[in-house]
Amino acid sequence: MKLTIGNKIKSLRKKHNLTQEQLAEHLGISFQSISKWENNIALPDITFVPSIAAFFEVSIDELFNYDLKEINYKVESIRDEAYKYRRKEDFVKAKEILIEGLKSYPNNELLLNN
Numbered sequence: 001m002k003l004t005i006g007n008k009i010k011s012l013r014k015k016h017n018l019t020q021e022q023l024a025e026h027l028g029i030s031f032q033s034i035s036k037w038e039n040n041i042a043l044p045d046i047t048f049v050p051s052i053a054a055f056f057e058v059s060i061d062e063l064f065n066y067d068l069k070e071i072n073y074k075v076e077s078i079r080d081e082a083y084k085y086r087r088k089e090d091f092v093k094a095k096e097i098l099i100e101g102l103k104s105y106p107n108n109e110l111l112l113n114n
Contacts (some may be wrong), residue, residue: 004065010038012056027051075101075110082114 013023013034020038024031027048036042044052053063061067078101085094094114101111 004040005043005063006037006040008063008065009034009044009052012058013038016056023055026055071105075105075108078105079110079114 009023013020020031020034024034027034029048033042033044037044049060049063053060056063078097082094082097082101085091085097098111098114102108105111
């Protein structure tokens with residue numbers, strides 16, 4: 001999963017018509033910190049995550065662009081694609097698809113069990 005919290009913060013900040021300075025003032029930090037987050041140079045300290053989410057009235061999952069339904073859909077699609085090859089008894093290709101899926105979703109039980 002690629003972390004894009006900086007992009008999300010920038011998007012939410014602009015959506016709320018805020019400057020980096022205004023957001024920084026609310027969080028009690030420098031605007032340079034906000035700039036570093038938004039340019040993906042640095043990540044916010046974990047202690048700021050709940051405050052950022054609360055300020056923008058979003059869940060922490062949304063702040064991290066984490067959508068469990070979307071992930072489950074993608075994992076099931078990978079499983080279904082591998083199953084097509086298992087039915088054809090092309091177990092090597094099925095295994096390749098599952099291994100490739102595990103690169104994006106490591107330790108996913110559905111992929112591991114298949």
